[in-house]
Each structure stands twice: as C-alpha cells, then as structure tokens.
Amino acid sequence: MLAIDPNLLGDQDEFIGNVTTLIGKVKATAKLPGIDEIFVPGERGNRQASRIKESGVIEIEDNLLEKLKKAAG
Helix, strand or coil: CCCCCHHHHCCHHHHHHHHHHHHHHHHCCCCCCCCCCCCCCCHHHHHHHHHHHHHCCCCCCHHHHHHHHHHHC
16 A cells, blocks of 8 residues: 655645546546446445445355354354
C-alpha cells in the first residue's frame, strides 16, 4: 500500500478534478461484449461494503460458516 499526500503534487482541488476526469474517461471506455460496467480499483469493494452496511448481513459459504462455528466451540 502506498499513500501520497495530494497536496505534495500541487493544488488539492486541481488534483481531485484531474482524478475525477481520469475516472470518467476510464468508465466511458468502450466495453467488450457482455461487460456492463468498467470498475476502478476499490469500487466493487466499496459497493459491497455499502450493501453489507445497509442489509446488516454478510454472506459466506456454508463450509466457512461450519468451520467458524466449530472454531467458536
């Protein structure tokens, strides 16, 4: 993981604007057949986290649930 203070790269508002423009261009790229949406890093995970927070439910596979129950005693 690498974190960079955007203020070191110049004006923060300009940086955010440039990143927003870049994301828009990436998401507007022509999609291959069968692809509905292009995701940027972290986007799917953020959506999943939002769904979990809204529903209060985390879906896990049955075998993992059984192992967790066994480990919990």
